Amino acid sequence: MSLRNVGWSQQHPTKPLTDPDDGPIEVDVEMAPLIEALWAAGHTTIMSCQDIGESILTGGTALPEHLWERNGAFYLGMAWLKVPADQGPRLMRVWEPLARERRGEWLAQVPIEGGRLCGFASIHFPREQITRAADLLA
Template sequence: MSLRDVGWSQQHPTKTLTDPDDGPIEVDVEMVPLIEAVWAAGHTTIMSCQDIGESILTGGTVIPEHLWERNGAYYLGMAWLKVPADQGPRLMTTWEPLARQRRGEWLAQVPIQGGRLCGYASIHLPREQITQATDLLT
């Protein structure tokens, strides 16, 4: 599934990686080491972004235009990783030391849609901690 299939457009420079499950995909360059480490640790990724706030502000997401400014400002400087819901807690346990350093800046959630938990977890982390998050997985 491409970004365009879900209403997203690419906003950051990318590198092509070969997803173990889905073949070639485009990954934001700053996220490449983290995505590779997540895969090497046996996890799966669904989507990612090196700065979701920038993507929102430039119209690269499915967020309605009238919410771009507010949501973009809120998420500016935050990287984003979308993983299967059952993998979110394990990753967050690994990253707990980083989350403690930056309380309130790390966010992990499983959305509710149609009265049920979705099959994915969204993890937001400070962009500045992408390298540290990678190091904890390797």
């Protein structure tokens, strides 16, 4: 998980990368090639996790403890990427072949807070497709 928000803690092994916008950050080892491919393609990343279900189940997210079991089980085996909202649709077009292979397992959303769309998109997808997602950006 690359960490930029309060309330999150590292749950997976990491690799140090240098974010073009923010300098040195720690990124989950399995997500590192995807994050580097995103940056090389001119995208911005906000946060990421190689298995958000594992992170939830072990208390590594900002979710209240009474939601860990239900949400962790739902997202187990799913990678997570948080990007600026305007980049979400472009990325989903690039990754459409992967999403077609695993219908119903790719989820992209822009949350609503205070009656307005947030400035970020959350993309959840099968952890086992991380490498292929990076390859499609090349």
